[in-house]
Amino acid sequence: MSDETSVPMIPSNGGLTFLDCAQKVLEEFSGDQPMHYVDITEQARRQGWLVTAGKTPENTMHAQIVTAIKRQQARGEPQCFVQHGRGYFSLNQRQDPGLVSLIEQHNQQVRQALRKQLLALSPQAFEELMAQVLAAMGFESVEVSALGGDRGIDVRGTLVVGDVIRIRMAVQVKRWQGNVQSPVVQQVRGSLGAHEQGLIVTTSNFSKGAVQEAQQADKTPIALMDGEQLVMLLMEHGIGVRRTTPDLFEIDENLASGGTEQRDQR
Numbered sequence: 001m002s003d004e005t006s007v008p009m010i011p012s013n014g015g016l017t018f019l020d021c022a023q024k025v026l027e028e029f030s031g032d033q034p035m036h037y038v039d040i041t042e043q044a045r046r047q048g049w050l051v052t053a054g055k056t057p058e059n060t061m062h063a064q065i066v067t068a069i070k071r072q073q074a075r076g077e078p079q080c081f082v083q084h085g086r087g088y089f090s091l092n093q094r095q096d097p098g099l100v101s102l103i104e105q106h107n108q109q110v111r112q113a114l115r116k117q118l119l120a121l122s123p124q125a126f127e128e129l130m131a132q133v134l135a136a137m138g139f140e141s142v143e144v145s146a147l148g149g150d151r152g153i154d155v156r157g158t159l160v161v162g163d164v165i166r167i168r169m170a171v172q173v174k175r176w177q178g179n180v181q182s183p184v185v186q187q188v189r190g191s192l193g194a195h196e197q198g199l200i201v202t203t204s205n206f207s208k209g210a211v212q213e214a215q216q217a218d219k220t221p222i223a224l225m226d227g228e229q230l231v232m233l234l235m236e237h238g239i240g241v242r243r244t245t246p247d248l249f250e251i252d253e254n255l256a257s258g259g260t261e262q263r264d265q266r
Contacts, residue, residue: 018057018064021050023080026091034088037062065089074236076107076249110249111231114240117255118203118230119175126175127154129239129255130201133230136237139169153191168195174202182209185222198222201230 016024021044026035029043041061044050054060065081072079079092121129124144131142139157155171172188174180180202188198198220200206205226206214214222225233234240240255 016049018050018061019068019080022061022065022089023091024049026081026089030090032090032093034082034084034090036087037065037089038087040089062087071236075232076103076235076243078104107235107249110241110251111228111235113251114231114234114255115203115227117240117251118227119177121175121255123175127173130171130173131155131157132239133233133237134169134171136239137233152187156196167197168193169199170196171199171201174200174204176202176204179205179207180210180224181207182213185210185213185224188222189220192220199225201225203227203230 022037022040025040025043025047029035035043038058041050041058044061045057050057052060066083069079069081069083071077082090082092084090118126118129127144131144134142134155134157137159138161139159142155142157144155145153152172153170154173157169157171159165159167159169161167170188170192172184172191174184180200184200188200192198200214200222202225206224211224214224235249240252241249242252244250
């Protein structure tokens with residue numbers, strides 16, 4: 001598994017993620033039988049595939065596999081792992097490769113159509129959509145800024161984790177077709193309030209310079225979400241799409257009601 005836009009992965013110092021290691025172990029040592037996550041972790045470390053300074057790699061392995069299963073299922077992606085209960089996992093050998101291919105082709109067409117619909121939304125509708133996405137992700141106090149009235153920040157919210165961790169996020173959205181460049185990253189960084197983190201969401205992509213600027217070690221980091229990641233997040237939370245079978249999605253026509261007027265880039 002290498003699609004890091006689809007499943008959150010924690011890389012080891014050896015260059016392989018926990019999920020990469022789990023897949024390699026199950027392919028080579030399981031004999032097509034479920035393995036316990038502790039055994040998967042031990043075998044990965046024994047082979048030198050998993051190199052980590054973490055004190056509880058077994059817990060990380062379990063959390064990563066469970067998260068992958070849930071997220072791939074939510075997004076209608078082919079399932080790599082199967083959970084058997086009591087900490088046992090196997091590779092998913094049950095799906096018909098032909099059927100999996102057809103489902104993926106269909107959902108890819110839906111992803112493309114959804115991306116086009118995002119470009120057709122009005123600026124206000126796109127900002128309100130992002131507010132809905134943030135709320136679905138667990139943000140509280142989500143507010144859409146007045147048009148042009150908050151130094152380029154379009155949406156603000158606070159991510160709450162376990163009623164303990166609270167992260168204030170300032171978001172700028174770019175309903176663009178061209179790549180976002182580094183000056184946009186600099187603008188967002190300069191617009192952050194005290195104790196805020198920044199996020200730029202675009203329907204397009206980011207230039208190499210923008211990515212480098214966002215990751216500057218001596219500056220406040222700015223998170224970047226491109227169009228592909230945004231579409232996958234919408235599908236995961238059922239926003240703008242509806243699931244017609246456990247694996248097939250269809251466009252939700254209600255999305256278009258938010259505004260279909262083509263506007264200039266913001």
